[in-house]
Amino acid sequence: TEIAAGHSHTCVVSKCGEVFCWGFNMFGQVGNGTKKPTSVSSPTMALGINANTLATGLGWYATCVLIKGKLWCWGTNNHGELALGDQRQRLEPTPSKYQHTFTHLTMAEYSVCGAGKGGLYCWGWNNYAQLGQGKIEPKSSSMPFKIAFSKPIAQLVAGSGHICALTSTGEVWCWGLNNSAQCGIPNGGKFTAIYRPTQVPGLQGVKALAAGGQHTCAILADDTLQCWGLNNHGQLGNGNQKNKDTPTAVLGL
Numbered sequence: 001t002e003i004a005a006g007h008s009h010t011c012v013v014s015k016c017g018e019v020f021c022w023g024f025n026m027f028g029q030v031g032n033g034t035k036k037p038t039s040v041s042s043p044t045m046a047l048g049i050n051a052n053t054l055a056t057g058l059g060w061y062a063t064c065v066l067i068k069g070k071l072w073c074w075g076t077n078n079h080g081e082l083a084l085g086d087q088r089q090r091l092e093p094t095p096s097k098y099q100h101t102f103t104h105l106t107m108a109e110y111s112v113c114g115a116g117k118g119g120l121y122c123w124g125w126n127n128y129a130q131l132g133q134g135k136i137e138p139k140s141s142s143m144p145f146k147i148a149f150s151k152p153i154a155q156l157v158a159g160s161g162h163i164c165a166l167t168s169t170g171e172v173w174c175w176g177l178n179n180s181a182q183c184g185i186p187n188g189g190k191f192t193a194i195y196r197p198t199q200v201p202g203l204q205g206v207k208a209l210a211a212g213g214q215h216t217c218a219i220l221a222d223d224t225l226q227c228w229g230l231n232n233h234g235q236l237g238n239g240n241q242k243n244k245d246t247p248t249a250v251l252g253l
Helices: none
Strands: 002-005 009-013 019-024 039-045 053-058 062-067 070-075 090-095 104-107 111-116 119-125 140-147 153-158 162-167 172-177 193-199 206-211 215-220 225-229 244-249
Touching: 002 053, 009 053, 009 062, 062 104, 104 153, 111 153, 111 162, 153 206, 162 206, 162 215, 172 215
Parallel strands: 053 104
Antiparallel strands: 002 009, 009 019, 019 039, 053 062, 062 070, 070 090, 104 111, 111 119, 119 140, 153 162, 162 172, 172 193, 206 215, 215 225, 225 244
16 A cells, blocks of 8 residues: 655555565664565565554665554664664664654655654754754754644655655745755755755645655646756756756656
């Protein structure tokens, strides 16, 4: 019913709520209770999860899922991305020590954000203000920080170091790394970060979002597509390879 891909591993949720993962497993991100084999070439059931999985998020070397709205994570934990109150890796799904209930979940490289009726929270690596607290201290946190953001969220997406939230009214708000203007905020060609959720200017009526490493794309209400950020390989689909710091129409669709 749902599929997610990380840096080098993939997980899928079955109709029964089971989670199957495969791919790179050096940090236990497949969730089979071991780091061996380091490459898992076929779907393997994550241990201890067999029902009510609602959402998945995969970072570079970690995996998180929501079970009845509660957070379970496994894999690498160097920056506290598993929300377990420490920085020890886990080889099988482990429930968060924090009792937040989420309906939406996304993972950047080593940062995680979840949203629900209780608000928007982020944790993990904060080197580019991914925690949305207006500063880059602490550098990382295993405890979810609540972000001052009151708008109802319909979707969360993350690139390598930036996070974007789509609101129920079709607005897009982003924060974190903005070196290629992937947050949709012009940066004057400088290496910048957006320290708090900031609305992407001139973008309204969005119904779906997606984020790549350093670019972001949106489907609008009229089914047109706009993208912004890094474009060194033409990933913005606008007919050239120049970065764009504002939403730009994808050609030919």
